[in-house]
Amino acid sequence: MTGWVAMAALVPALAWGQAGGHGHAHSGNEVKIGRHEVGLEVRGGQATLSIVDDKEQPVDAAAFSATAVVLARGNERRTLEFGPAGGNRLVAPVDFPVDGKFRATVTLRGPGGDLGTGRFNVDPVR
Template structure:
C-alpha cells in the first residue's frame, strides 16, 4: 500500500474519534467563555463589577468551589495590568469585584489553584455585560 493510501486510511479511521471529541464540548452555561484549566473546565463571566468563575470537572459536573482559589491578571484601561482575586462564593463558583475600569473586552489570564497547588492557567477574552 502506498504512503498516501496509508495516510488516507489512518485519517478516515480517526475522523469518527475527532467528531466525537468535538461533540463532547459544550456551550457556556452562564453566557461567559469556557476554557480548559488543567483537568477542569472553567467559565468566566463578567457582569458589571462582578467576575464569576464557574468550575466543572472532566465529566462536566460541578465541583466544590471551597477547595479552589483563583487569580486573574487583567488588562485594565490604559493597558494597565491589574490583579483580581477570585474566592469561593457558592456551589462551583468563585467570584471577585472588578474595582477598576476595563476598555472593551475583559481580557484576563486566570490561574486556578487548589490549596497552594497551581492547577493551570486559562486565557479569557469576554464581553462585560450589565446586570
C-alpha cells in the same frame, strides 16, 4: 496534502479565538485549566468563575482559589483575587474599567497548589 496540513494547523488557533481555548459549544467563555473546565462571566462589578469537571459536573469550589491578571483601560494591568462563593463558583470584585473585552489570564489553585492557567477574552455584561 499540504493544504490539509495547513488547515489542520489553523483549526486549533480558530478554536482558541472562538471558544476561549477549548472547542466547547457553550457560551465561548470556557477554558480548560488542568482537569477542569472553567467559565468566566463578568457582570457589573463582579467576575465569576464557574468550575466543572471533565464530565461537565459542578465541582465544589470551597477548596479552590484563583488569581487573574486583567488588562484594564489604558493597557494597565490589574490583579483580581477570587475566593469561594458557594457551589462551584469563585468570585472577585472588579473595581476598574476595561476597554471593550475583558481580557484576563487566570491561574486556578486547588488544595495541592497551582492547577494551571487559562486565558479569557469575554464580553462583560453591563
